[in-house]
Amino acid sequence: MGGEALLRSVGLAIAALALALGVGEVALRLLGVAPGSPAAASDWGRDDAILGWTNRPGVGHPSEPGHVPMTFWPDGQRASSPAPKLDARRRVVVVGCSFTQGFGVADAETFTWRLNETYPDVRFENWGVGGYSTYQSLLLLERLLRAPGPKPDLVVYGFIGDHVRRNLAKLRYVQQLKSARGLFVVPPSVGLESDALAEHPARVVAPWPSEQSVAWTRVLHGAWLWLHEHRQRNRDDVLATNLLIERMDREVREAGARLLVAILSDLPSRTDAFLAEQKIAAVNCIVPGYPGDPSFQVGGVGHPSGRLHALWSECVRRALDAQGLLR
Amino acid sequence: MRSLALGLVALLFSLALGEVALRVVGYRPRGTTTAAGGNAPDWSAGDPALAWVNRPGIGHPDEPGRVPMTFWPDGQRASAPEPKQSASRRVVLLGCSFTQGFGIADDETFAWDLNQAFPDVRFENWGVGGYGTYQALLLLERLLREPGRTPDLVVYNFIGDHTKRNVASYRWIKSLKSSTALYNVPPRVGVEDGGLATHPSQVVDAWPLERHSAWVVVLHDAWLRWRLRERDRQKEEATNLLLERLDREVREAGSRFAVVLLDDMPPEIREFLDERKVPLVDCSKPSYKTDPQKYRVGGVGHPNGARNALWAECMGRELQARGLL
Numbered sequence: 001m002g003g004e005a006l007l008r009s010v011g012l013a014i015a016a017l018a019l020a021l022g023v024g025e026v027a028l029r030l031l032g033v034a035p036g037s038p039a040a041a042s043d044w045g046r047d048d049a050i051l052g053w054t055n056r057p058g059v060g061h062p063s064e065p066g067h068v069p070m071t072f073w074p075d076g077q078r079a080s081s082p083a084p085k086l087d088a089r090r091r092v093v094v095v096g097c098s099f100t101q102g103f104g105v106a107d108a109e110t111f112t113w114r115l116n117e118t119y120p121d122v123r124f125e126n127w128g129v130g131g132y133s134t135y136q137s138l139l140l141l142e143r144l145l146r147a148p149g150p151k152p153d154l155v156v157y158g159f160i161g162d163h164v165r166r167n168l169a170k171l172r173y174v175q176q177l178k179s180a181r182g183l184f185v186v187p188p189s190v191g192l193e194s195d196a197l198a199e200h201p202a203r204v205v206a207p208w209p210s211e212q213s214v215a216w217t218r219v220l221h222g223a224w225l226w227l228h229e230h231r232q233r234n235r236d237d238v239l240a241t242n243l244l245i246e247r248m249d250r251e252v253r254e255a256g257a258r259l260l261v262a263i264l265s266d267l268p269s270r271t272d273a274f275l276a277e278q279k280i281a282a283v284n285c286i287v288p289g290y291p292g293d294p295s296f297q298v299g300g301v302g303h304p305s306g307r308l309h310a311l312w313s314e315c316v317r318r319a320l321d322a323q324g325l326l327r
Numbered sequence: 328m329r330s331l332a333l334g335l336v337a338l339l340f341s342l343a344l345g346e347v348a349l350r351v352v353g354y355r356p357r358g359t360t361t362a363a364g365g366n367a368p369d370w371s372a373g374d375p376a377l378a379w380v381n382r383p384g385i386g387h388p389d390e391p392g393r394v395p396m397t398f399w400p401d402g403q404r405a406s407a408p409e410p411k412q413s414a415s416r417r418v419v420l421l422g423c424s425f426t427q428g429f430g431i432a433d434d435e436t437f438a439w440d441l442n443q444a445f446p447d448v449r450f451e452n453w454g455v456g457g458y459g460t461y462q463a464l465l466l467l468e469r470l471l472r473e474p475g476r477t478p479d480l481v482v483y484n485f486i487g488d489h490t491k492r493n494v495a496s497y498r499w500i501k502s503l504k505s506s507t508a509l510y511n512v513p514p515r516v517g518v519e520d521g522g523l524a525t526h527p528s529q530v531v532d533a534w535p536l537e538r539h540s541a542w543v544v545v546l547h548d549a550w551l552r553w554r555l556r557e558r559d560r561q562k563e564e565a566t567n568l569l570l571e572r573l574d575r576e577v578r579e580a581g582s583r584f585a586v587v588l589l590d591d592m593p594p595e596i597r598e599f600l601d602e603r604k605v606p607l608v609d610c611s612k613p614s615y616k617t618d619p620q621k622y623r624v625g626g627v628g629h630p631n632g633a634r635n636a637l638w639a640e641c642m643g644r645e646l647q648a649r650g651l652l
Contacts, residue, residue, distance in 0.1 A: 146576055147580065194527065198526045
């Protein structure tokens with residue numbers, strides 16, 4: 001083969017490859033795969049080097065029907081009474097995710113606000129943060145337990161089944177956490193090593209070169225992340241969650257307080273059995289109509305509505321009274 | 328067939344010859360040992376999160392003289408004739424055996440000397456033999472969670488050996504012999520994406536035949552050394568991240584933090600502390616290693632009472648000069 005023929009063959013191969021990539025790019029976009037792009041920052045959250053993110057003090061607006069304003073006090077907790085009940089006899093710290101935070105509902109509709117109305121001499125503090133896992137709730141709780149001042153008398157952890165995958169920062173979950181700082185933010189997470197917890201710090205996944213303009217690159221990056229996840233992680237996420245709840249219970253007891261796990265949605269059977277076996281106080285507040293019944297969701301489609309929060313408030317109240325947790 | 332048999336015989340002969348050669352140069356099959364750190368000594372008790380803690384009561388170090396060491400019911404080393412409950416200030420001292428006062432009498436430790444020098448301050452000695460920065464941090468987190476008075480000052484007493492302990496380097500693991508497994512590895516840290524990753528305690532078990540063959544010992548050692556090769560490279564950065572976390576958590580608790588250098592600090596850690604404006608008190612001179620007869624227990628062991636007295640004098644003077652007491 002002469003030099004000219006070789007050059008022609010190479011040119012043809014490059015053209016064929018470029019055409020294949022071009023056709024693939026069009027096909028990917030038709031299938032809905034768009035190039036990755038950084039997201040706009042929400043007005044209710046802010047970056048935190050340890051926790052990934054926290055509530056931003058002030059008024060934030062959820063991406064839910066109605067965009068109802070949510071008030072956060074200067075320390076980051078959700079407003080859960082007209083003013084902080086500083087002279088209350090007892091202090092209850094409530095941690096959890098958006099369900100606890102009351103994402104999408106007005107301050108006065110959250111279950112923590114209602115509990116503050118029910119118990120005038122108890123200060124219920126709503127430290128729920130949208131998107132949090134058990135692990136992030138634990139890290140926030142550790143920060144609160146370190147802070148100077150009186151320790152809480154009781155800690156309520158609002159559990160939902162989705163926390164299980166969040167604790168291990170499963171890829172499908174992480175890919176929802178679009179960030180203005182990169183492609184997406186990976187919250188602090190845990191893994192298992194010899195059936196004990198290993199902890200991994202928060203990080204940001206930066207886009208690959210051209211990922212924000214080429215769908216192919218996004219697909220390749222996604223595949224690489226998937227392979228990486230499968231190589232790295234022990235996938236028993238329920239065991240990891242159980243160990244996190246056990247640690248939360250131990251640390252709360254070390255602080256001289258008690259823990260109540262309030263199950264708000266989807267309880268894995270192994271976690272149910274674990275709570276009973278470890279004698280960790282829990283109350284099942286799952287409402288069978290959620291999700292499904294539009295009256296239990298903001299705008300019929302979103303997060304738990306004020307109606308569901310009212311039922312949770314009543315459920316937690318019954319548990320507090322029946323188990324003597326505020327005595 | 329004959330060739331195969333001949334090959335096998337040659338291989339077995341070579342292995343046997345190698346085994347003899349290894350034993351001649353000093354390698355031995357693993358014995359079942361009892362050693363400091365993981366378990367067995369009468370001064371320590373197992374702990375699921377910290378791997379080990381001080382055992383309340385009287386313990387005896389494996390140092391010349393085997394001087395009794397007293398630990399109060401909460402696990403801190405006795406650092407005064409009795410706890411100074413009415414002191415107006417509380418100082419928590421963290422660290423390893425150097426802080427604990429391994430091998431010396433209660434009233435020879437620098438914590439005891441400080442309590443005598445500052446009658447209105449309660450210095451609590453939470454040093455534990457074998458601890459690195461990470462275990463000291465975990466212990467501090469536990470202390471800060473407890474109801475009661477927040478410390479006014481937290482002092483972390485550093486020695487260079489803590490860096491390899493923090494990452495559980497090969498050389499450190501090799502010194503943590505266990506009576507039940509091969510090694511008991513305490514909780515450790517690593518660096519991931521510039522952040523601190525933490526790993527729980529673990530046990531390294533002996534390989535099959537390791538208690539009978541020097542060959543297997545050599546192979547297992549080589550495998551461990553290769554597997555853990557990255558850890559030594561991370562030890563300074565990991566230690567910096569731990570010191571940063573100690574400082575942050577102490578400040579979150581409304582307290583103040585200082586690092587006291589007892590012996591050997593890598594320059595990158597000194598620079599990091601300087602950059603972060605974390606107070607560093609250098610009490611490392613003269614090194615206890617320079618004059619063993621003068622500064623070591625029995626001339627060979629841990630820092631002795633005379634060296635502790637110098638540390639106490641340096642710490643008291645410098646912490647007071649910086650307004651930390």
